[in-house]
Amino acid sequence: MEEKKQKDTLEQEINDQPDEDETNENNQAEVMEEKSEADQLREEKEEIQNRLLRLQADYDNFRRRTQKEREADRKYKAQSLVEELIPVLDNFERALQVEVDGGSAQNFANGMKMVYDQFHAALDKEGVEEIPAKGELFDPHLHQAVMQVEDENYDSNVIVEQLQKGYRLNDRVIRPAMVKVNQ
Template identity: 35%
Template sequence: MKKEEKKLKDKEKKEKHSKKEKKAEETELKLKEELDNLNKENSELKDKLLRKAAEFENYKRRTDNEQSNLLKYTGEHIITNLLPVIDDFERSLKHINDAQDIDALKKGLKLVYDKLMKTLNDQGIKKIEAVGKPFDVEYHEAIMQRKEEGVEPHTVLDEIETGYIYKDRVIRHTKVIVSEEIVEEKVENNSDNEIKNEGKEN
């Protein structure tokens, strides 16, 4: 009887041990499967990250090239618009020696000049109007001063070199002659009269 009980207990122990082993194996397999899935997912994420990094590098290189070209050829549009004006000048210069009518030549050059100024104006380049206006350091550079009767002091009398504005920025100040304040010489005259009177009294 005792032997049978012992056998029964041993059998139960073996069954329990077997169940534990089986459960451990199942857990191990499950963990291994999860680990494989995680490794696979990690590998996929790594590939995505590398692809994104490569895409970003290509994008950065492309935008750098575009910006470099933009800066390099920023004046291309203005130059292209100036080419027809240069063509007109070249045509005028070819026939300048054969010109019989000086007035017609002057008129032709004036037309070319007007075309040039219109092209510049269309691109946002404008002349700074100076003569007759109050001197302004923002737009003018005084080269010399000159006394001028009937003109307010610090008024621009003449232009030596034309200034220009590009959009809202001064790219060259106008070099100008400015009116000087006229100081009356009454004090000096009075002093001279006093000296003369003192001489007479002596």
């Protein structure tokens, strides 16, 4: 009887042990599961790296854009002041065109000329320059045509006369020159 018990126990153990096919299937399932986890982790890593690269590119673009804005602010910081001072410059020029006679009047005119020169030099230092007009080709970005004339001495589309000076600050037009243009 004891022999029978041992035989039954041995058969039971054999039956309880998985066969090789079943073990291989379990091992393959575990390997597949590990591979899919590894693939998933690789994809997540690539996605995070891509996100990081995009963030770095966005930051670089932001930094460049703000740097350009700061440079433009510095370059044109005087624009509103220059816009206010240009009419003063025009009035100075008109005052200096008046003929004076007499010693004290001439001295006064010379003093005004010195102030005008100093004022003009300060504007030049800030990057303000006159827009050339008479004898130049008409450029609608720099000139404002208020009259058209027919003059045989000038080619077509050439400025015959400047009625009011134009100014630009660095490369930005503050006030276009008012001109007469030949047809």
